[in-house]
Amino acid sequence: MDTKLTPILREMAIEDLEQVSLVEQEAFNTSWTTTTYIYNVNRYSTTHLGVIELPELPPYRHPRPERLQVLPPYDESLSIGAIVAYGSMWIRNGEGHISQLAVHPSHRGQRLGELMLVGLLAKAMACHARFSALEVRVSNVVAQALYMKYGYRRAEVLPKYYSDNHEDAYLMKTSTLNEKYWLAFRENVLKLAHSITFKDQFSGLRLDLLQ
Numbered sequence: 001m002d003t004k005l006t007p008i009l010r011e012m013a014i015e016d017l018e019q020v021s022l023v024e025q026e027a028f029n030t031s032w033t034t035t036t037y038i039y040n041v042n043r044y045s046t047t048h049l050g051v052i053e054l055p056e057l058p059p060y061r062h063p064r065p066e067r068l069q070v071l072p073p074y075d076e077s078l079s080i081g082a083i084v085a086y087g088s089m090w091i092r093n094g095e096g097h098i099s100q101l102a103v104h105p106s107h108r109g110q111r112l113g114e115l116m117l118v119g120l121l122a123k124a125m126a127c128h129a130r131f132s133a134l135e136v137r138v139s140n141v142v143a144q145a146l147y148m149k150y151g152y153r154r155a156e157v158l159p160k161y162y163s164d165n166h167e168d169a170y171l172m173k174t175s176t177l178n179e180k181y182w183l184a185f186r187e188n189v190l191k192l193a194h195s196i197t198f199k200d201q202f203s204g205l206r207l208d209l210l211q
């Protein structure tokens with residue numbers, strides 16, 4: 001990554017939707033709308049939505065912003081940079097369930113997916129979740145490698161879980177998010193902080209100050 005770029009991990013705001021929607025479209029061929037955002041925030045009071053912003057880059061613009069059903073209209077004067085990754089997680093009954101995670105294709109392989117996951121896991125620990133879980137396509141070996149690095153293991157196969165092509169999912173789970181997990185997690189975060197400089201305004205644990 002360009003060393004002048006400092007990723008900021010922060011809470012998602014409604015003004016980010018246009019760009020989040022673009023990242024999602026590139027990653028999954030679907031698009032976040034205002035409705036999705038409001039649904040997530042209202043349905044699960046414990047949903048955490050995060051983004052990674054590169055403040056030095058201009059924001060991406062959606063080619064069809066009218067599809068986002070944005071209410072109220074975007075405030076153009078808000079100085080947001082490029083949103084290059086986003087993630088979401090709900091916490092219920094001690095489980096930190098990661099429901100979304102994606103990086104814009106032009107910024108993959110630069111540790112931003114790892115940073116987003118680390119932010120969500122740290123948030124889960126800050127909220128005293130007992131473990132974390134997620135579903136992933138059996139064909140998505142890249143995401144599985146990332147998840148395994150952070151202690152997720154295949155717990156179950158969910159047959160025909162995805163409605164678009166009836167692909168199976170793996171349900172992946174971490175072990176208990178206890179002291180032992182934290183030590184291994186911290187080790188990974190220190191390595192991450194060695195390879196990229198970032199600001200953490202999301203997790204509540206200030207991972208950028210860990211060392």
Ligand SMILES: CC(C)(COP(=O)(O)OP(=O)(O)OC[C@H]1O[C@@H](n2cnc3c(N)ncnc32)[C@H](O)[C@@H]1OP(=O)(O)O)[C@@H](O)C(=O)NCCC(=O)NCCS
Pocket residue numbers: 027028101102103104107108109110111112113114115135136137140141142143145146147149
């Ligand atoms: C999965 C995804 C989030 C990874 O983000 P990324 O920023 O490209 O990945 P990072 O640079 O942070 O890499 C972190 C780890 O991911 C894994 N990884 C990343 N790219 C990989 C590749 N090309 N092949 C294998 N593993 C890879 C590795 O474990 C890597 O850690 P390591 O280098 O120490 O081995 C990204 O590829 C993406 O957005 N994919 C499309 C959406 C998606 O599949 N989301 C997950 C849905 S469950």
